[in-house]
Amino acid sequence: MNPNCYIGRVTFKPGFQPGASASKPLPAYDAGAGTSRRQSSWLATSSGVNTALIGHVATLRNRARDQIRKNPWAGQIISSFVANAIGTGIKPKSKHPREAVRETLHAAWLDWTDESDTEGVGNFYAQQALVVRGLFESGETFVRLRPRRLGEGPEVPLQLQVIEADHVPLFENRLLPGRNIVIAGVEFDAQGRRVAYHMYREHPGEFLSARPRGLELERVPAAEILHVFERQRPGQVRGAPRLAAVLARLHDLDQYEDAELVRKKVTALFAGFITPGLDVDHVPLVERAPDKDGWEAPAFEPGLMSILPAGSEITFAAPAEVGTTYDPFMKWNLRAAAAGAGVTYEQATGDLSDVNFSSIRAGLLEFRRGIEQFQQATPVRQLNRPVWRLWLEQAALAGVIDASDFLADRGAYQRVQWIGQGWQWVDPEKEQKAAVREIRAGMTSRARVIAARGDDIEEIDREIAEDKKRGDGLGLVLDSDPSAVSLTGATQAKPAGSALPDPTEEAAVLNPPEDAPEEKEGEEE
DSSP, X not given: OOGGGGGGGSOOOTTOOTTSOTTSOOOSSGGXXXXXXXXXXXXXXXXXXXXXXXXXXXXXXXXXXXXXXXXHHHHHHXXXXXXXXXTTOOEEEEOOSOHHHHHHHHHHHHHHHTTOBTTSSSOHHXXXXXXXXXXXXXXXXXXXXXXXXXXXXXXXXXXXXXXXXGGSOTTXXXXXXXXXXXXXXXXXXXXXXXXXXXXXXXXXXXXXXXXXXXXXXXXXXXXXXXXXXXXXXXXXXXXXXXTGGGXXXXXXXXXXXXXXXXXXXXXXHOOEEEEOOBOTTOOBGGGSOOOTTOOOOOOOOTTOOOOOOTTOEXXXXXXXXXXXXXXXXXXXXXXXXXXXXXXXXXXXXXXXXXXXXXXHXXXXXXXXXXXXXXXXXXXXXXXXXXXXXXXXXXXXHHTSSOHHHHHHOHHHHHOEEEEOOOOOOSSHHHHHHHHHHHHHTTSXXXXXXXXXXXXXXXXXXXXXXXHHHHHHHHTOOOTTOTTTBOTTSOBOOOOTTOOOOOHXXXXXXXXXXXXXXXXXXXXXX
């Protein structure tokens, strides 16, 4: 009898593997073989997320900024990420049941976005991009909510101040009276809730500030601060730069490429070499002073034709080329850098030489799924929603919206859908045809399709109605009006005395009986 047939019935002890020697148990995972020769140098800690971050995130932050400033690959990666995550802005669409209220909210919000910046430089959507850019390179961004007095600033008295991560010190860690604790500059109460942020009044690395007490810490209530960062582990207090996993690779690639460029530049300086002949005294001819005719060793220049002394030889330089390994080496490392940063290789480099329609579409679909997850979990959840809620309160306070109606049903006002900039497809015609089929099949709605393109269906419908009204007034007949022109471009004519078709007859045409003879193409009745 085969004893192995009973192995599946026994209860294994930790470290036991069927067929292994009892004196040398095998690990359950290869990476767990810490004592093996291969993994003995693999050092991994069990430190908590905040312990791991606090000691290193300042260096990571500074190096990420350095690479983004100096390394073209890093600069393109962050630009591509921000352009896709924010683009022209993630904009609100109110879900209030009353159309009049929705229109009031959208109009007031649009006016406010131009005055949201405390510095007066950008609008709210530019601030969104700035927040995400800071999150990418520094791991996090803080936004301070600045309510204003009525009549001071925008009509809805609220502005936002975007603050870099350096304003909250990483090494501000202490216990406070009353059981509160400060971890990396963030104060928590006994229940683990964020209650305050300890912030420098000025950027600690800005030496041009002349304000007094700029480096004093100020305790700012958590209700006034939005902390935007990606949480990667439970209990994480501060964020890490998105480039953290690939900073060393990007730095080494940049240095390697620079060294290769210098090597090519140096070798290109050597056009050729002259081997001089010897005179009767065995002195190299080119080492002599110019002869009576003024001859001396020529300098290379374009179009040079020179007569050399007898016995001289010239050898042209043949510098070594980069070789066939340069391109694949750079591509694989840039692919790794792009993957670690959350973008595609094509977006990081602009190199589309190895893609076709199917491969680029598949890559973009995966990338966009990640971007949509990031949008909802980070800028929408941590920035847009809190700003919308406070903006509503300030709008009610300023009389921009009906305060009594708002207080009676806050939920109706707070319901909002945040719509990002629409995606542009490689082959829009195919995507549009597929969308039309889904709408006609009842699998989706025009509202969803239009929202996926970053537009508002109510605004689109109003524009279509206005276009039609204006066109009818001018006597225009356009393909965009299906009531006037068919899909093939023929004018829709309605003879006098005609009526709408009988629904039963139309159903019979669309769904003929199974035994009905099939009409052949081109056959007349």
